[in-house]
Amino acid sequence: MTLAEALHEAATRLLKAGIDDPRLEAEVLLRHALGVxxxxxxxxxxxxxxxxxxxxYEALVDRRLEHEPTAYIIGHKEFFGLDFACSPAALIPRPETELLVETxxxxxxxxxxxxxxxxxxxVGSGSGVIAVSLATHLPQARVIATDISDKALALGRRNALAHCVASQIEFVRGSLxxxxxxxxxxxxxxxxYIPSQTYNSLPPGIREHEPEAALRAGRRGTALIEAMLAQAVDHLAPGGVLLAEHAWNQxxxxxxxxxxxxPTADIETRRDLAGLERLLVVRTARD
Ligand SMILES: C[S@@+](CC[C@H](N)C(=O)[O-])C[C@H]1O[C@@H](n2cnc3c(N)ncnc32)[C@H](O)[C@@H]1O
Incomplete structure (x- = not known):
């Protein structure tokens, strides 16, 4: 069997199973199997x-057919132009989060x-994509990356080391x-920021493989962000900015x-590339 034939066969199996972009997925997995x-x-x-x-290759395709996300199968994913290690310890970085880093x-x-x-x-650093991207682009930044999950913090540390910014980032376990x-x-x-009810209807690839603690956030989905806003009153410097990603309807x-x-801050919401409200921006006045 040639590589082309194997690719075609895998894409057909993925298509039949209803996996999106079957040809691209089959290709990414084949490249991973061959290391090319x-x-x-x-x-x-x-x-x-x-x-x-x-x-x-067949074993990798079988895992994808079980709806395991490709980023977990191949162990990495691109975010903000950088390559990040991924594992089920943390959420797979999403392109919409690039808006936060860019802002x-x-x-x-x-x-x-x-x-x-x-x-x-x-806050809620997961695989460390936000902290590492900020440290990479802002050499003057000293970042505390914080999460309640030890496993996520370990993955974040690994990504900070891989991108040579470990000396700029301190990983600390704790809530908000x-x-x-x-x-x-x-x-x-x-x-x-996913409301409990919405969480129950997420696709199996997300619900069965990504950590629930990285997604689910109470009845409305805003509980954790609201709790962080309350705490931020004592932690945001004058002339500072708070950025919080959220769902389109929050x-x-x-x-x-x-x-x-x-009450005296400049507050706005930025929209993502799909035109949906996505990012809360709070800028405090300088003293
Ligand atoms: C949506 S994921 C985001 C991960 C990463 N920042 C990203 O953008 O890909 C949310 C993260 O928040 C963490 N988390 C959940 N509750 C938390 C809390 N009370 N305090 C700090 N982190 C929390 C989860 O463990 C998870 O890693």
Missing amino acids: DREELFARLQEPLALELQAL AIEWVRGRGSRVKDLRAVD LEHLSGRFDLIAANLP GRRLREAATGHF
Whole structure:
């Protein structure tokens, strides 16, 4: 069997099982089995696939047919132009979270030379994608990455080391901002925000493989973000910014909650590429 034939067969099985983008998924898994990039795969399509690699490829496709996410099967995923290790210890990074990172970087750069040492916190750091992306793009940033999951923190540390920013990031176990002292110029949070009922109807690939504690957040889905807003009153520096990712229908409730805690702040919601409300932005006035 040639690589092209194996690819075709796998794509057909994935298609029949109702997996989205079957051809692309089949290709990513084949590249992973062979350890080659896209260019090399296409140059070798007419070569035979060795029997042991055929068995390995079939096993990878079988896992995908069981709805295991590709990022967990191949162990990594791109986020903000960087490659991150992924494991079931943490949520797979989502492209919509890039809006938070982009907004944070824009805000810091917009402050020009005023901030030499930027104190930032990434609340609910998971695989560390936010903390690591910020540290990579903002060498002046000192980031505390905090999460309730030890396993997620370990994965975050691994990603910080892989991107050579471990000296800029301290990984700390704890809930929200409770265990932190002092004030931060930037508070960034992608906390769980899926309401319990919505969680129960998520696709099996998410519900059966990604950690529930990274997704589910009470009846309305805003409980954790609202609790963090209350705590942030004692932790957001004057002239600072708080950014919190949320679901498309939580914008108004979170703006109202933020206004209650930060009555003099500049509060807005940014939309994602799909035009949906996605990011709460709270900017406090300078002293
Ligand atoms: C939606 S995931 C986001 C992970 C990562 N920041 C990202 O953007 O991919 C939420 C993370 O928040 C963590 N978490 C849940 N409850 C928390 C709490 N009370 N305090 C801190 N982290 C929490 C979960 O363990 C999970 O890693």
